[in-house]
Amino acid sequence: MSAALLSPEGLEAALRAIGAERYHSLHPFHRLLHDGKLDRGQVQAWALNRYYYQSQIPVKDALVLARLPTSELRREWRRRLEDHDGDGHKPGGIARWLKLAEGVGLDPALVESTTAILPTTRFAVDAYVHFVRDRTLLEAIASSLTELFSPAIISERVSGMLAHYDWITAETLAYFMPRLTQAPVDSDFALAYVQAHADTVEKQQAVLAALRFKCDVLWSQLDGLYLAYVAPGLIAPGAFAPAGGR
Amino acid sequence: MSAALLSPEGLEAALRAIGAERYHSLHPFHRLLHDGKLDRGQVQAWALNRYYYQSQIPVKDALVLARLPTSELRREWRRRLEDHDGDGHKPGGIARWLKLAEGVGLDPALVESTTAILPTTRFAVDAYVHFVRDRTLLEAIASSLTELFSPAIISERVSGMLAHYDWITAETLAYFMPRLTQAPVDSDFALAYVQAHADTVEKQQAVLAALRFKCDVLWSQLDGLYLAYVAPGLIAPGAFAPAGGR
Numbered sequence: 001m002s003a004a005l006l007s008p009e010g011l012e013a014a015l016r017a018i019g020a021e022r023y024h025s026l027h028p029f030h031r032l033l034h035d036g037k038l039d040r041g042q043v044q045a046w047a048l049n050r051y052y053y054q055s056q057i058p059v060k061d062a063l064v065l066a067r068l069p070t071s072e073l074r075r076e077w078r079r080r081l082e083d084h085d086g087d088g089h090k091p092g093g094i095a096r097w098l099k100l101a102e103g104v105g106l107d108p109a110l111v112e113s114t115t116a117i118l119p120t121t122r123f124a125v126d127a128y129v130h131f132v133r134d135r136t137l138l139e140a141i142a143s144s145l146t147e148l149f150s151p152a153i154i155s156e157r158v159s160g161m162l163a164h165y166d167w168i169t170a171e172t173l174a175y176f177m178p179r180l181t182q183a184p185v186d187s188d189f190a191l192a193y194v195q196a197h198a199d200t201v202e203k204q205q206a207v208l209a210a211l212r213f214k215c216d217v218l219w220s221q222l223d224g225l226y227l228a229y230v231a232p233g234l235i236a237p238g239a240f241a242p243a244g245g246r
Numbered sequence: 247m248s249a250a251l252l253s254p255e256g257l258e259a260a261l262r263a264i265g266a267e268r269y270h271s272l273h274p275f276h277r278l279l280h281d282g283k284l285d286r287g288q289v290q291a292w293a294l295n296r297y298y299y300q301s302q303i304p305v306k307d308a309l310v311l312a313r314l315p316t317s318e319l320r321r322e323w324r325r326r327l328e329d330h331d332g333d334g335h336k337p338g339g340i341a342r343w344l345k346l347a348e349g350v351g352l353d354p355a356l357v358e359s360t361t362a363i364l365p366t367t368r369f370a371v372d373a374y375v376h377f378v379r380d381r382t383l384l385e386a387i388a389s390s391l392t393e394l395f396s397p398a399i400i401s402e403r404v405s406g407m408l409a410h411y412d413w414i415t416a417e418t419l420a421y422f423m424p425r426l427t428q429a430p431v432d433s434d435f436a437l438a439y440v441q442a443h444a445d446t447v448e449k450q451q452a453v454l455a456a457l458r459f460k461c462d463v464l465w466s467q468l469d470g471l472y473l474a475y476v477a478p479g480l481i482a483p484g485a486f487a488p489a490g491g492r
Contacts, residue, residue, distance in 0.1 A: 022483045119462035120469055123369040130376050212484075216365035219482055220470075223366055226480060227473040234472060236465055237268045238458075 006204055008195040014204075015191070015211055019149040022215035025156070029222040029230065034157050036164020038230075040105060041242025043165070045229040047101040048240050049121040052114045053221065054097040056125050058084045060132040064144075067137045076189055083182050096175035103172030116240035120224030128217045135210070138203060142194050142210035146218060147187035151180055252450055254441040260450075261437070261457055265395040268461035271402070275468040275476065280403050282410020284476075286351060287488025289411070291475040293347045294486050295367040298360045299467065300343045302371050304330045306378040310390075313383045322435055329428050342421035349418030362486035366470030374463045381456070384449060388440050388456035392464060393433035397426055 006014060024030055032038050033046060061080045068074045086092030091099075101111040110116060132140040154176045161168050198204045228235045235241055252260060270276055278284050279292060307326045314320045332338030337345075347357040356362055378386040400422045407414050444450045474481045481487055 026483075028478075028480065119370070119466040120366055123373040123463070123466055124365070126376065127369040127372055130372065216482065217369070220365040220369055223470065223473050223480065223482065224466075226478075227469050231478050232274075232472070234274065234469065236462065236469065237272075 003201050003205055005201050011195055011198060011204055011207070012191060014208055015145055015148065018208060018211050018215060019146070022212060022219065023146065023149045023153070024215070024218040024222050025149065025153040027219060027222040027226075029226045030153070030157075032230065034160030034164075036160060039242075040167065042225075042229045043104050043168075044101075044106050044242055045240055046225055047097075047104050048106055048111050049117045049221065049225060051097055051101055051111045052117045052121055053125050053128075054084070054094050055112075055114065056129050057093070060129045060140075063129070063132045064137070064140050067140070080186060083178070093175060093179070096178075100172050100175050103169065104167075110240075116238070118224045118228055118239045119236050120227075121221050124217050124220040124224070128214065131210075131213060136206065138194065138197050139206050139210040141190050142198075142207040143214040144190045145187060145194070145211050146214050147183040148191065150183045150187075154179055154183075249447050249451055251447050257441055257444060257450055257453070258437060260454055261391055261394065261440075264454060264457050264461060265392070268458060268465065269392065269395045269399070270461070270464040270468050271395065271399040273465060273468040273472075275472045276399070276403075278476065280406030280410075282406060285488075286413065288471075288475045289350050289414075290347075290352050290488055291486055292471055293343075293350050294352055294357050295363045295467065295471060297340075297343055297347055297357045298363045298367055299371050299374075300330070300340050301358075301360065302375050303339070306375045306386075309375070309378045310383070310386050313386070326432060329424070339421060339425070342424075346418050346421050349415065350413075356486075362484070364470045364474055364485045365482050366473075367467050370463050370466040370470070374460065377456075377459060382452065384440065384443050385452050385456040387436050388444075388453040389460040390436045391433060391440070391457050392460050393429040394437065396429045396433075400425055400429075 029046075033043070038046070058081050061077060061084070065074055065077050065081070068077055082092065084093040086095055098108045098111060102108045114122075128143070131143060135143075158173050158176050161173060162170060194207050198207045228239065229242070275292075279289070284292070304327050307323065307330070311320055311323050311327070314323055328338065330339040332341055344354045344357060348354045360368075374389070377389055381389075404419050404422050407419060408416060440453050444453045474485065475488070
């Protein structure tokens with residue numbers, strides 16, 4: 001592939017173009033969710049599987065943390081751990097996601113065990129953790145840049161779900177509220193980092209590929225949910241089966 | 247989980263029971279394939295995606311090889327590398343799979359690039375490689391035991407495909423013929439190894455979990471193919487789209 005060195009603005013534009021093409025807000029499962037077209041069992045399947053993603057975010061952030069070279073950078077990244085794991089008083093993102101799962105009618109112990117998730121969910125999420133562990137630090141940081149696009153999808157999801165599902169309350173969706181301010185802080189930092197450090201064509205291409213990879217991680221999770229719980233309803237052996245059918 | 251220590255025969259029976267429940271011969275995509283219900287584009291998608299699995303088998307076998315402690319064990323396992331990579335004269339499994347892909351009308355260069363595979367395929371296959379790298383040697387070897395079940399699926403696949411697809415020749419399916427004798431040799435060795443080394447309840451449970459994991463790896467690949475190329479036809483951004491549609 002022949003490519004030119006991009007300016008910082010050009011790199012940002014190229015990253016945003018990837019989001020516009022491949023972010024999971026474009027997936028039919030997301031549209032069904034926020035349009036209120038999913039029944040309770042389908043929303044449960046989403047919450048249960050997505051919990052595994054949430055649960056691995058601090059793992060992947062700890063892997064990034066371990067590779068950052070300065071106290072300043074580690075302090076910056078450490079905030080993400082607190083956002084997801086809490087501080088022992090204020091619940092973090094994982095605890096809030098368990099509340100969400102409970103709010104849609106799931107047994108939190110089942111959710112926390114992650115035994116009933118789809119293989120496709122597990123492999124996609126684990127791929128993210130392994131990517132962050134095995135690739136360059138620059139690629140690991142770049143793979144977090146889907147957060148550039150997350151405030152829009154979160155707003156859409158929250159308003160859509162509250163409008164369409166009378167069995168979902170604002171309290172159940174409390175997970176998302178802090179993310180609306182946390183995600184932009186995180187992605188501003190990560191974007192500035194990759195703009196400063198991707199100083200060759202090869203590195204810029206690696207950054208773009210890392211974001212494409214991360215979009216695939218999110219997309220594949222919704223693919224798995226769609227196949228198992230929307231159509232044709234092909235649930236892998238051992239995975240969650242909604243009670244009362246559909 | 248409370249479980250009793252199994253005899254070698256009991257362990258084999260438990261392994262075979264997992265296959266009977268979770269092996270991908272039970273997946274609807276396999277049935278469509280061997281019943282001749284897939285069109286050419288769908289068979290192409292299968293061959294193209296499955297190539298990535300084939301291409302990573304020697305990688306995972308090399309990871310096992312690197313962890314085996316004796317020349318005797320490494321010689322035994324090295325045969326697998328030769329089966330898949332060939333000896334420079336006789337083509338190995340990967341080269342034969344490329345022939346298969348070409349035989350069903352694909353550009354071998356596209357197949358070899360693996361750029362058009364589904365994210366779900368990539369994540370499932372990579373999960374297998376990472377499992378073999380990161381888990382115990384016993385679990386790594388146990389995860390190869392799906393070969394206990396492969397001669398049956400291969401016979402079914404070959405006879406079904408030859409009977410139903412007049413554009414598929416026996417030469418195209420040459421990949422499978424050596425596997426009918428190679429797989430039993432390999433699985434006999436791996437079975438004897440886990441029977442000899444899984445000498446505690448914990449190790450036996452780990453062996454059974456490793457085989458379940460591997461069944462999930464195969465199952466998830468067919469899940470991905472089904473969603474993208476059978477129904478509802480949701481092809482992930484950037485993945486292979488059959489020419490001429492369906």
